[in-house]
Amino acid sequence: xxxxxxxxxxxxxxxxxxxxxxxxxxxxxxxxxxxxxxxxxxxxxxxxxxxxxxxxxxxxxxxxxxxxxxxxxxxxxxxxxxxxxxxxxxxxxxxxxxxxxxxxxxxxxxxxxxxxxxxxxxxxxxxxxxxxxxxxxxxxxxxxxxxxxxxxxxxxxxxxxxxxxxxxxxxxxxxxxxxxxxxxxxxxxxxxxxxxxxxxxxxxxxxxxxxxxxxxxxxxxxxxxxxxxxxxxxxxxxxxxxxxxxxxxxxxxxxxxxxxxxxxxxxxxxxxxxxxxxxxxxxxxxxxxxxxxxxxxxxxxxxxxxxxxxxxxxxxxxxxxxxxxxxxxxxxxxxxxxxxxxxxxxxxxxxxxxxxxxxxxxxxxxxxxxx
Ligand SMILES: Nc1nc2c(ncn2[C@@H]2O[C@H](COP(=O)(O)OP(=O)(O)O)[C@@H](O)[C@H]2O)c(=O)[nH]1
Ligand SMILES: [Mg+2]
Numbered sequence: 001x002x003x004x005x006x007x008x009x010x011x012x013x014x015x016x017x018x019x020x021x022x023x024x025x026x027x028x029x030x031x032x033x034x035x036x037x038x039x040x041x042x043x044x045x046x047x048x049x050x051x052x053x054x055x056x057x058x059x060x061x062x063x064x065x066x067x068x069x070x071x072x073x074x075x076x077x078x079x080x081x082x083x084x085x086x087x088x089x090x091x092x093x094x095x096x097x098x099x100x101x102x103x104x105x106x107x108x109x110x111x112x113x114x115x116x117x118x119x120x121x122x123x124x125x126x127x128x129x130x131x132x133x134x135x136x137x138x139x140x141x142x143x144x145x146x147x148x149x150x151x152x153x154x155x156x157x158x159x160x161x162x163x164x165x166x167x168x169x170x171x172x173x174x175x176x177x178x179x180x181x182x183x184x185x186x187x188x189x190x191x192x193x194x195x196x197x198x199x200x201x202x203x204x205x206x207x208x209x210x211x212x213x214x215x216x217x218x219x220x221x222x223x224x225x226x227x228x229x230x231x232x233x234x235x236x237x238x239x240x241x242x243x244x245x246x247x248x249x250x251x252x253x254x255x256x257x258x259x260x261x262x263x264x265x266x267x268x269x270x271x272x273x274x275x276x277x278x279x280x281x282x283x284x285x286x287x288x289x290x291x292x293x294x295x296x297x298x299x300x301x302x303x304x305x306x307x308x309x310x311x312x313x314x315x316x317x318x319x320x321x322x323x324x325x326x327x328x329x330x331x332x333x334x335x336x337x338x339x340x341x342x343x344x345x346x347x348x349x350x351x352x353x354x355x356x357x358x359x360x361x362x363x364x365x366x367x368x369x370x371x
Contacts, residue, residue, distance in 0.1 A: 032206035
């Protein structure tokens with residue numbers, strides 16, 4: 001049996017096995033085995049095919065991958081938001097490569113990547129989809145673009161990304177594993193985590209653990225446990241825009257809202273736009289800013305005053321003085337003594353802070369460094 005057939009056989013068995021306490025352990029092992037075989041298949045495929053022609057250099061303060069089916073208006077939107085010239089066509093598949101563009105907003109440079117439509121089987125490596133998905137994985141945010149007439153495509157897009165190990169709008173599972181020299185596999189859980197200890201052990205054994213302490217601190221599914229043990233899952237935030245809103249009547253919108261809710265989306269969080277008429281674009285930019293968790297930090301430079309023109313822009317998870325030092329480059333890092341902060345994050349003007357201080361939007365920051 002080839003690897004592909006083995007994968008299909010396991011998938012079939014999982015589908016046919018009812019999930020309950022007595023089968024949980026078995027399903028756990030099957031899912032662990034399945035994930036491993038998929039990795040193996042992927043390694044084989046990437047080893048043979050050349051591909052990889054989609055490498056795009058990441059520049060700017062943050063990168064957004066624009067994801068959507070052909071003809072939903074990705075190129076039109078990219079052209080409307082950025083300095084890029086992306087081909088717009090009446091028919092499908094005009095976007096055959098990745099088109100980068102730079103969006104300037106509130107002093108930030110946000111790189112937008114128009115990636116080709118995710119077509120059927122993209123996650124299986126057919127149709128050049130794999131390269132597309134690898135671009136998405138390196139982004140800081142996924143922006144789904146849907147046509148107002150086909151919002152259901154959202155499900156398919158998310159499935160494609162899930163199959164390519166992109167986990168959206170969720171944090172990595174709170175699981176830690178420490179290898180030991182003896183004692184077998186010991187499981188520590190905080191309360192009921194939704195899985196039997198034996199299931200957790202079975203999954204770990206499948207990954208070759210013999211002696212290990214595993215700690216699970218939150219409720220988990222088997223899939224999430226498998227994710228926690230793999231180091232190649234990409235956790236990204238996402239946002240949704242619905243395009244071609246100029247083509248519908250107000251009463252049609254209610255139906256769209258209903259369909260969005262069926263997809264698990266809150267219509268209030270979805271941005272309705274018209275790329276051709278350039279409507280809703282300010283709301284969209286604001287949404288990107290929020291979802292990326294961007295903040296502006298104005299640098300107070302000795303002898304030159306505060307630079308309000310070109311702020312240092314920091315994204316979610318990188319809001320500390322230390323992160324600012326990283327971004328400033330040069331020798332600031334070694335020469336750093338302390339910083340002074342004025343603004344929302346400071347208790348008072350010119351507060352003296354250390355590297356760990358969390359900055360806020362529109363703070364003024366002065367680095368005091370040794371000569
Ligand atoms: N009416 C309307 N047409 C749009 C809008 N956005 C894109 N289009 C049209 O939809 C077609 C496909 O657009 P394109 O940007 O090439 O889609 P892509 O394949 O996702 O890059 C073109 O004819 C566009 O002019 C919109 O907001 N309203
Ligand atoms: Mg296009």
